[in-house]
Amino acid sequence: MRKIIILYVFFGGLFLNSCTKFLDLPPKNQRAVETLADLKSVLAGYLDAFARSNTQPIYGVMPVVTEAHQMMFEAHSDNFDFEANMSQYVNVANPGANPHAKEAFYADKLLLNDRVTIDAIWTKYYEVIGFLNALIDQSEELREADPAELKRVQGEMLVHRAYYIFKLQQYFAPMDNEELGIPLYLHTGKEVVGIKMKRKASSEIYAVITEDLKRALAYFQEVGPNAGYSRFFNERYIQNLLAQVYWFKAESSSKKAEDYIESEKYALAAIDGTEGYIPKTVVSFRNVQKNLDPEYPAVYMKSVGFGTVAPIYGSPYAAPANLKVNQDFFNSFDAGDLRKETYFVGNVHSHNWPDDTFSKTLHLHLFTPEEAYLILAESYYRNGKADLALTTLNKFKSFRGAVAKSGLSGELLLDEIIKERRKEFYCDTDKRWLDMKRYKVGAMERNLRFFNKNYNIKVEPGDYHYALPIPLSELQENPDIFPNEGWTTIVF
Known part of the structure; x- marks a missing residue:
């Protein structure tokens, strides 16, 4: 040879x-x-x-998905009330770098300017x-x-x-x-x-x-x-990823009639035999997040950097803390939903989430059965199987202690699936931003002040903000590539 x-x-x-x-x-x-x-x-x-x-x-x-990566996609999304949290974010009590450096950090993140x-x-x-x-x-x-x-x-x-x-x-x-x-x-x-x-x-x-x-x-x-x-x-992981690909593709310019048939098939295969492993109590939900359940069928990864997601999600030791979330989002949780108890303290974000520890390191799972369940529910809906879609959605809600829905069909049923995804994937890597992109939901407007100057950022459903800018180095060196239009870099 x-x-x-x-x-x-x-x-x-x-x-x-x-x-x-x-x-x-x-x-x-x-x-x-x-x-x-x-x-x-x-x-x-x-x-x-x-x-x-x-x-x-x-x-x-x-x-x-690194800490910077996750915090950037959260900053591009609509879960948190960033305007209301500004006094916590740019605050001399924040541990770490000096206030000027922190202001630059938040300016780049919250004004969608994080080119690094x-x-x-x-x-x-x-x-x-x-x-x-x-x-x-x-x-x-x-x-x-x-x-x-x-x-x-x-x-x-x-x-x-x-x-x-x-x-x-x-x-x-x-x-x-x-x-x-x-x-x-x-x-x-x-x-x-x-x-x-x-x-x-x-x-x-x-x-x-x-x-x-x-x-x-x-x-x-x-x-x-x-x-x-x-x-x-791993057969389950491959099927899970195939379900994700066909599901995402089905709402893109590349969609084909069979995409939702494929996402249904692979999602159904990916959840086979997983119901017993999906957490159904606050304790088991937290244990999965901390990787204390070795039988949970997903790929687990965590970072080792202490405090590295605290700048967006909050710190148990100092500012930022008691971070406010979008009120409509908070109100969407049922009183008995275990996620409400886990994600929030009162009506503000719990600094124990998304890592559920005081260390503020990043924890993530890839190819989770929960994602496959919600893809299956939507695929049933898109394939004209509204009864199966609602049954699957309600079964999923039962895992989390949420109230079952009845009589939903059409856009109301789809809207409920989207809301369930938002609740399930709160602070989960890139998922809310990708849902906003795929479903064309969640108009945002931010009026923020940095370095003694006012900035207004407006993001409309489906606009250019949902295709990240091609790096400047690539545009400069590669004459054959075409940029994503609309983006300008803010120089502070």
């Missing part, structure tokens, strides 16, 4: 130095990969971060895609490898790559413009020379994602996992 060299020139460098220059860069590192064991060893340096919270992957970020975080998402996610491209390409050359184990490793890589491609598409592609999908190329090596990294049609991007996930699912159903190695290579 010929010797294989993996060159670590990936999309991180590609997008910082323009797509067309990516193979002109000198390799950061190289390693001879001659066997499947070599390939698994290289990949393990990335996968280890999904098993241990104190480990940084060799490419990408840990957690896959947006650029980091673009760079780091493409970096991992490039890393996986190289390994997937090289895996095809391992002719003497054990076929079953090779499929497990390839399946693992395909699911991870699909996840990052999907998130970039969700973040940077408009819902209603088919031609403005993300740039993407899936190979490495000599065949890349001379290509132009233009934005692809969104339908092409979704085709890549679904084909990779279905290939990985077929591999899993053929060979099963390697229990000590596999992270995303």
Whole structure:
């Protein structure tokens, strides 16, 4: 078998130095990969971060949604009453940096001007895609490898790559413009020379994602996992992600008639056998959040930075604290809803959430059965099965101690599903912002004062704010890419 060299020139460098220059860069590192064991060893340096919270992957970020990432999407959303909280946010009592630095932090976050975080998402996610491209390409050359184990490793890589491609598409592609999908190329090596990294049609991007996930699912159903190695290579997780992809795509410019049929199928498979693991009390709900239930069927990750989400969510020690939320949102909770007791103290945000500890570190779960349940409810509705949709929604409400609904149909039923998603995914990574984007809901207007100047930010449903700005470095270096219109950078 010929010797294989993996060159670590990936999309991180590609997008910082323009797509067309990516193979002109000198390799950061190289390693001879001659066997499947070599390939698994290289990949393990990335996968280890999904098993241990104190480990940084060799490419990408840990957690896959960072603290800055989560706080930015919360600041882009409508759960909190940011105007009412300003005296808590920009406050000399806040621990950490001096008040001037804190004012800059909040100005960027609350005026939707956080280019540093947006650029980091673009760079780091493409970096991992490039890393996986190289390994997937090289895996095809391992002719003497054990076929079953090779499929497990390839399946693992395909699911991870699909996840990052999907998130970039969700973040940077408009819902209603088919031609403005993300740039993407899936190979490495000599065949890349001379290509132009233009934005692809969104339908092409979704085709890549679904084909990779279905290939990985077929591999899993053929060979099963390697229990000590596999992270995303899990039948339930793959089905969950497929349900998410088809569900999101179904309201985009790339929608097809069968999308909700597919999301129904995969969501139904993803929840199979999970009802007993879904928390139904305040204690079990908190325990899942803190990863104290090892049987809970989802991928768990947490950060290790003390206090790192406190600037938006509040601190138990000083300001910000007693943060006010959108009053209509607060009023949407039933009195007996366990989430109300968990999320709030009185009518303000509990500083114990979203991490449910005093340490204010970020906790997240990927591929949860709760997400699949709510996708299933909506898919039933969209597929003309209103009775099943309402039954599924009410079953889900029963898990949380919420009051069942009766007689809902049409837009009232859909509206109730959207409200349930908002309550379930409060402070959960990017979910509320993506729901606002997908459903075209939640007009926002903010009148805020920073550095002795008044700023007005108005966000209308479906407007340009729901496709994040392409990083300036990419626009400057890549002549083949087209920007997302509307964005201007505020210079304070």
